[in-house]
Amino acid sequence: MSNSDKYPVLMRLMHWTVGLLILGIIGAGWYMVGLEDSVSYKYDIYHWHKSFGVLVIFLLFARLVIRWASKVPKLPDSMPAYQRKLGTLVHWLLYLFMFLVPVSGYLMSDAGGRDVPLFNLVMPSFLEKNQDLASFFHEVHHTIPYILLGIVVLHTLAAIKHRYFDKPEHDVLRRML
C-alpha cells in the first residue's frame, strides 16, 4: 500500500487526538454529574470538562479545514457499495455530533447565566439568561453525548470487522494508523 492510500498525517493526528479527548470528556461528564456537591474537586472537573469541550469545537473547525484542503483516500472499489455508503454516513454523523454535543453544553451554560471557560479565558456569551432554554439544552446535553458514544462504538466495531474479518485490502484501519 503506498503512502497516498493513507490519511494525511495531520488528519490522523487530529483523528486520534480528538477521539481520545472526546472519550475522556464523556467519562469526566458522566463521573462529575454523579458527585455530591460536597466533593471539593467537583467544580474543578466541571471547569476542565467545559474547557476541553470548547477546545473540541475549535479543533473540529480546524479539522474540517484540513480535510477540505487534503486528499482523503477513497474507500476500496471492491468494498460493497452499501458498506461504502454506510461508512460515509457514519463519518458525517460523527462530525455532526462532534459539533452538536459541545455546542449544546456551551448553550446550556450560557443560557443558565454561567461563564463558559476556555482554560483561563472566558468565551463570549450569545444568549440572555433563560431558565427554560437552559433546561432544554440540559436535557439535550444529558442525552446526545451517549448517542455519540453509541455511534463511536459502531464505528470502532466496523474498523475491527474490516481489519480482522474482511479481505486485507478492506483494512481501512491501516489508513488511519
Ligand code: HEM
Ligand atoms: C465534546 C464535548 C463534550 C462532551 C463529549 C460532553 C459530554 C458530557 C456528558 C457525557 C455529560 C454527563 C451527562 C449526564 O449523564 O447527565 C456532560 C455533562 C455536562 N456538560 Fe458536557 N460535554 C462536552 C462539552 C461540554 C461543554 C463545551 C460544556 C460547557 C461549556 C459542557 C457542560 C456540561 C455541564 C455543565 C454538564 C453537567 C450538567 C449537570 O450538572 O447535570 N459540556 N457532558
Ligand code: HEM
Ligand atoms: C471518539 C472517537 C472517534 C471519533 C469521534 C471518530 C471519528 C471519525 C471520523 C469523523 C472519521 C472520518 C474521517 C474523514 O474521512 O474525514 C473517522 C475515520 C476513521 N476512524 Fe474514527 N473516530 C473515533 C474513534 C475511532 C476508533 C476507536 C477507531 C478504531 C479502532 C477508529 C477508526 C477509524 C478509521 C479506520 C477511519 C478511516 C475509515 C476510512 O478509511 O474511511 N476511529 N473517524
